[in-house]
Every structure is written in C-alpha cells, then in structure tokens.
Amino acid sequence: MARAVTTNRKILNTAIAWGVGLVIFFPILWTILTSFKTEAQAISDPPVFLFFDWTLENYAVVQERSDYMRFLWNSVILAGVSTVLGLIIAVPAAWSMAFVPSKRTKDILLWMLSTKMLPAVGVLYPIYLLFIQLGLLDSRLGLIIVLMLINLPIIVWMLYTYFKEIPGEILEASRMDGAGLKDEILYVLTPMAVPGIASTLLLNFILAWNEAFWTLNLTAAKAAPLTAFIASYSSPEGLFFAKLSAASTMAIAPILILGWFSQKQLVRGLTFGAVK
Amino acid sequence: MGRIQLKQVKKAFGDVTVIPPLDLEIEDGEFVVFVGPSGCGKSTLLRLIAGLEDTTSGIIEIDGKDATGLPPAKRGLAMVFQSYALYPHMSVRKNIAFPMKMAGLSPEEQNRRIEAAAKALNLTDYLDRRPGQLSGGQRQRVAIGRAIVREPAAFLFDEPLSNLDAALRVGMRLEISELHKRLATTMVYVTHDQVEAMTMADKIVVLQAGVIEQVGSPLELYHSPRNRFVAGFIGSPKMNLIEGPEAAKHNAHTIGIRPEHLTVSTDSGDWHGTVGVSEHLGSDTFFHVKIDGFAEPLTVRVGGDFDLHYGDAIQLTPDPALIHKFDAKGLRIT
Numbered sequence: 001m002a003r004a005v006t007t008n009r010k011i012l013n014t015a016i017a018w019g020v021g022l023v024i025f026f027p028i029l030w031t032i033l034t035s036f037k038t039e040a041q042a043i044s045d046p047p048v049f050l051f052f053d054w055t056l057e058n059y060a061v062v063q064e065r066s067d068y069m070r071f072l073w074n075s076v077i078l079a080g081v082s083t084v085l086g087l088i089i090a091v092p093a094a095w096s097m098a099f100v101p102s103k104r105t106k107d108i109l110l111w112m113l114s115t116k117m118l119p120a121v122g123v124l125y126p127i128y129l130l131f132i133q134l135g136l137l138d139s140r141l142g143l144i145i146v147l148m149l150i151n152l153p154i155i156v157w158m159l160y161t162y163f164k165e166i167p168g169e170i171l172e173a174s175r176m177d178g179a180g181l182k183d184e185i186l187y188v189l190t191p192m193a194v195p196g197i198a199s200t201l202l203l204n205f206i207l208a209w210n211e212a213f214w215t216l217n218l219t220a221a222k223a224a225p226l227t228a229f230i231a232s233y234s235s236p237e238g239l240f241f242a243k244l245s246a247a248s249t250m251a252i253a254p255i256l257i258l259g260w261f262s263q264k265q266l267v268r269g270l271t272f273g274a275v276k
Numbered sequence: 277m278g279r280i281q282l283k284q285v286k287k288a289f290g291d292v293t294v295i296p297p298l299d300l301e302i303e304d305g306e307f308v309v310f311v312g313p314s315g316c317g318k319s320t321l322l323r324l325i326a327g328l329e330d331t332t333s334g335i336i337e338i339d340g341k342d343a344t345g346l347p348p349a350k351r352g353l354a355m356v357f358q359s360y361a362l363y364p365h366m367s368v369r370k371n372i373a374f375p376m377k378m379a380g381l382s383p384e385e386q387n388r389r390i391e392a393a394a395k396a397l398n399l400t401d402y403l404d405r406r407p408g409q410l411s412g413g414q415r416q417r418v419a420i421g422r423a424i425v426r427e428p429a430a431f432l433f434d435e436p437l438s439n440l441d442a443a444l445r446v447g448m449r450l451e452i453s454e455l456h457k458r459l460a461t462t463m464v465y466v467t468h469d470q471v472e473a474m475t476m477a478d479k480i481v482v483l484q485a486g487v488i489e490q491v492g493s494p495l496e497l498y499h500s501p502r503n504r505f506v507a508g509f510i511g512s513p514k515m516n517l518i519e520g521p522e523a524a525k526h527n528a529h530t531i532g533i534r535p536e537h538l539t540v541s542t543d544s545g546d547w548h549g550t551v552g553v554s555e556h557l558g559s560d561t562f563f564h565v566k567i568d569g570f571a572e573p574l575t576v577r578v579g580g581d582f583d584l585h586y587g588d589a590i591q592l593t594p595d596p597a598l599i600h601k602f603d604a605k606g607l608r609i610t
Contacts, residue, residue: 167359167361169357169358169359169361170361170362170363170364172328172348172355172357172361173355173357173361173362173363173422174363174374175327175328175347175348175349176326176328176348176349176353176354176355176432177349177354177374177375177378177422177426178349178375178378178379178426179349179374179378180347180349183378187374188363191365192363192364192365194365
C-alpha cells in the first residue's frame with residue numbers, strides 16, 4: 001500500500017527543502033551580490049541586500065589588473081587533463097578489482113580511501129621538496145600529476161561501484177566471442193558504464209577545478225589556476241571585499257554553469273544502480 | 277570439427293575440490309548433456325571447457341590439440357548463457373556481428389552471415405532493436421545467433437532455457453535440437469532438467485558432487501542405470517526405490533521399479549495398498565499409493581482415464597523383467 005502523504009505534510013517538506021537549499025546557496029548568492037557593490041557598500045553595517053547602487057566597476061578593475069583568461073585556461077587544462085589521465089588509470093584498476101577480485105581487493109580499496117583521510121598539509125613538505133628536486137614547481141605538469149593522484153582514489157572507488165553493477169556473464173560472453181582484454185574494456189565494459197563514467201568525470205573535474213591547497217602552494221604565476229586568481233584578491237586586512245567577490249564569481253561561474261547543465265547526468269550517475 | 281577430450285581434469289577452489297580428476301570424451305558432432313542436481317559441478321565443468329575457469333590440473337584437448345592454457349577467445353567455441361548475456365548497448369545486428377568483428381571478418385561477409393542467421397532464427401524484423409526491447413525467447417535466439425555466426429568448433433549451452441516459461445521452453449528445446457541436426461556441430465549442454473537431457477541428448481553425462489555417475493545414451497540410462505543415483509535421477513516421475521524384506525526376496529539391498537512398469541488392479545496383485553493423492557494430466561494419471569509394509573509410498577503411472585479415488589483399495593504388480601536391483605553400496609546388480 002502506498003504511504004499516504006497529506007498535502008500539509010508535502011508543503012512542510014517542500015518548505016524545509018527550500019530552506020536548506022537556500023542556506024546552502026546563500027554564501028554563493030551573497031558573493032555574487034557583493035561583486036556588484038562598491039567597496040564601501042560591501043562592508044557597510046548593517047549590510048545591504050538588494051538595494052544598493054549596482055556597478056560593474058569591480059569586474060572592470062579585476063579584468064584590468066589580472067589576466068583572467070590565463071588563469072581560466074590553466075584551470076581547464078589542470079582539471080581536464082588530470083581527470084582524463086585519472087580515468088585512463090582508474091578504468092583498468094576498477095575493472096580488475098570488480099571482476100577479478102583477490103582476497104586483498106577490499107583492503108586495497110580501503111587503503112586507497114585512507115589516503116584521503118590524511119590532511120594534505122601532512123605531506124606538503126615532502127611533496128614540495130620533490131617538486132623542487134624535479135623542477136616541477138609552478139608547472140602544469142606537476143600540478144596535473146598531483147591533482148590526478150589525489151583524486152584517483154575517488155575515481156577508482158566510483159568506477160568500481162559502477163562496474164560491480166555490470167553482470168560478469170556479459171564480459172564472459174565477450175571473451176567467448178573472441179574479445180581480448182582491450183576489446184572487452186573498450187567495446188563492452190566502457191559503453192555499458194557510460195553513465196557512471198560520465199558522472200565520475202564530471203565530479204572529478206569539479207573537484208580538481210575547486211582544489212585550492214595544492215594549486216596555491218605549488219604555483220606562483222605560470223601554472224596558477226583560478227583558485228590562485230581568487231586568492232590574489234584576498235588581503236590580510238580584509239579590504240576590497242567587492243573585488244574579491246568579483247574575482248570569485250568569475251572563477252566559479254564556469255563550473256557553476258557546467259554543473260547546472262550536467263545536473264541530470266550527475267544525479268543519474270550518482271544513483272546509478274540504485275534502482276534496477 | 278569439434279572433438280573435446282578431458283584427461284584427468286580437476287578443479288579446486290582453494291581447499292575445496294569441486295571436480296575430482298575426471299576423464300570424458302565428446303565426439304565430433306555429438307549432442308552431449310551434462311545433467312545433475314544443482315551444485316554438482318556441471319556448470320563448472322562447462323566453464324572449464326570454455327576456458328572461463330582455469331583447470332587445477334589435467335588436460336583439455338580440442339580437436340586433438342592441447343587447449344588447457346588457451347584463453348576462451350582462442351578455443352574456437354561459442355557459448356550461450358542462462359542470462360543470455362547480450363550486450364545491452366548494441367542492437368541485435370551488432371550483437372550478432374560482435375564475434376565476427378573480433379575475428380576480423382569483412383563487412384560483406386558479416387552481413388551475409390547476419391542475414392542468414394536472422395532468417396534461420398526468425399529475427400529479421402528485430403535486427404535494429406536493442407536487447408531490452410525483446411522478449412525472453414527472442415533474446416535467447418539472439419544469443420544463439422551470436423553463437424552460430426562464428427561457426428564454432430562446438431557450442432556450449434549453460435542452462436539456456438531456465439529463464440523461459442514452460443511453453444517457450446518446449447519450443448526452444450525443439451529449435452535447439454533442430455539446429456543441431458542441421459549444423460551437425462558438437463553441442464555441450466548443461467541442465468538440471470532431466471527431461472531436457474532425455475529429449476535432446478545423444479549422450480548424457482550424469483554428475484553428482486563433481487563425479488561422473490554414468491555416461492550413456494538416454495535409453496541406456498533409462499534401462500540400465502549404473503547406480504541408485506542415476507536410477508532416481510533419470511526418468512519422470514522418479515523410479516520407486518524399495519528397501520527391506522521385499523528387496524531381499526530379489527537378493528538385493530534395494531530394488532527399483534519405474535512407475536510405468538507397475539500393473540494396477542483392484543482384485544489381484546503382489547502388493548496391496550490404498551490410493552493416496554492422484555495427479556491427472558489427461559494423457560496420464562499418476563497415483564501415489566501407500567503399500568502395506570513399505571516405508572515409502574509408490575508412484576504408479578497409468579493411462580488417462582482411470583477411475584480410482586483417494587482411499588480406494590489398490591493392488592500393484594511389478595513387471596519382473598523390469599525390476600532394477602542394487603547392492604548395499606547402491607551399485608547395480610546384473
């Protein structure tokens with residue numbers, strides 16, 4: 001029997017959902033609003049919400065002072081290449097763990113996840129030294145490797161869960177049909193896991209795009225992505241809030257738009273296999 | 277050609293031996309059925325032949341060549357799975373084409389074979405559909421089509437009809453038998469259903485706990501089961517097995533008599549009893565009869581119109597020539 005849900009209950013649930021949604025969204029909204037204020041209005045007390053003199057001045061100044069496109073391009077390269085590279089490594093890894101598991105597979109999965117439990121700053125010193133030794137400081141290559149490695153456990157985990165949903169007999173059938181390992185992964189496994197792979201790709205692109213610890217600590221100017229672009233507008237005295245907000249808005253806009261258009265895919269991928 | 281030989285093939289998972297070393301020969305063009313209760317190792321045996329499982333020891337030869345270490349792709353065998361195992365993201369046409377694509381056949385040759393297979397299997401109208409849009413029977417035919425086009429040395433079937441409903445199962449059973457007669461290719465077929473085994477096989481291999489209990493034609497197994505297990509497993513309804521004083525009269529530990537080898541009468545007979553539940557199939561009637569002095573009720577098979585009811589007195593007489601005798605170990609006494 002279907003559970004009876006009264007209209008009042010529905011309205012209440014909807015209101016709560018909207019409330020929670022707004023609380024989560026409010027900081028972003030505030031940042032965007034602040035970016036259109038003057039510096040004085042940005043720090044005025046009491047704060048002004050909507051009724052202020054809207055201005056684009058902050059954007060003009062930010063655009064004038066720093067080369068937004070260069071940071072954007074770095075972000076795209078770092079997030080894109082690290083995600084694709086991660087996928088290339090993670091697909092075979094997840095394949096082997098999902099379809100030819102050994103006694104230690106669960107341990108390996110946990111061990112990989114455990115690397116995410118260590119605060120990044122814990123390994124800053126060794127990695128910084130390595131980067132100096134290898135001449136990778138402020139290089140895209142170095143950051144791509146680091147971003148790929150820190151997100152790899154998540155990529156493998158996500159793919160592993162999706163692959164587990166694929167019936168092994170279909171892969172066996174492809175083997176009987178004469179497919180080698182490469183053909184099996186390329187023609188059978190990957191197309192079947194497309195929803196899962198797509199959402200893994202999106203999520204990791206977003207994670208890599210927003211990653212701030214390593215991108216700030218290992219870059220100076222050449223390889224700096226949008227996170228560094230934002231950081232360059234924060235000053236210890238807390239001045240220039242409006243310009244900081246403008247820079248932030250410019251930095252998060254691309255990923256926000258990407259997320260908006262792919263939300264269906266993201267949700268589908270994240271709940272993949274939950275309902276058969 | 278498709279001659280398969282298993283020499284001392286053994287399979288163990290860790291410390292558990294699923295199949296103790298066994299020998300088996302499958303001749304070219306033969307329809308061989310592996311039958312046994314679930315967990316008897318019949319599917320594992322098929323997967324060993326397919327190469328989907330590695331043997332623990334022993335040699336598997338296909339057409340005289342050692343194939344033990346070969347990957348499934350290199351053995352030249354085709355397999356039809358219980359779950360059909362079609363590629364859900366490909367159309368029927370692409371599903372059937374896949375093994376040919378892997379073999380590097382020309383697109384013209386692929387198309388020619390696809391058309392031929394589709395025609396033979398009544399799939400022509402469905403070639404551009406996805407497997408998800410097909411019924412169970414159609415999916416199974418696509419799986420068979422995918423197996424045929426490779427022109428394999430042998431077909432392996434792993435309980436291919438278990439997911440179909442009863443009516444469709446009988447139809448597909450005939451289609452597979454028909455296919456075997458037409459292609460004359462070796463087929464190895466795994467089932468737990470002894471009716472499928474009896475109706476389709478040239479040779480039945482009865483397995484229990486990984487051990488081959490008997491190999492023979494359906495009628496050999498029916499007429500001279502080598503032991504009690506085969507006697508009870510082959511034939512429907514099951515053979516009646518009687519122990520105790522009645523068996524001792526025949527100098528045996530156990531005697532077996534098939535339900536169709538008992539004569540029913542109301543006024544004379546060797547064994548006296550009462551009718552229990554009766555099952556009317558129209559063509560046949562099965563009576564379950566409680567005989568005085570027997571531990572287990574007997575099953576009797578008689579013609580369709582037989583007017584006996586629950587609780588009626590009944591007398592049964594076994595055909596003396598058709599009594600099977602087994603010793604204390606369960607082996608046949610000849």
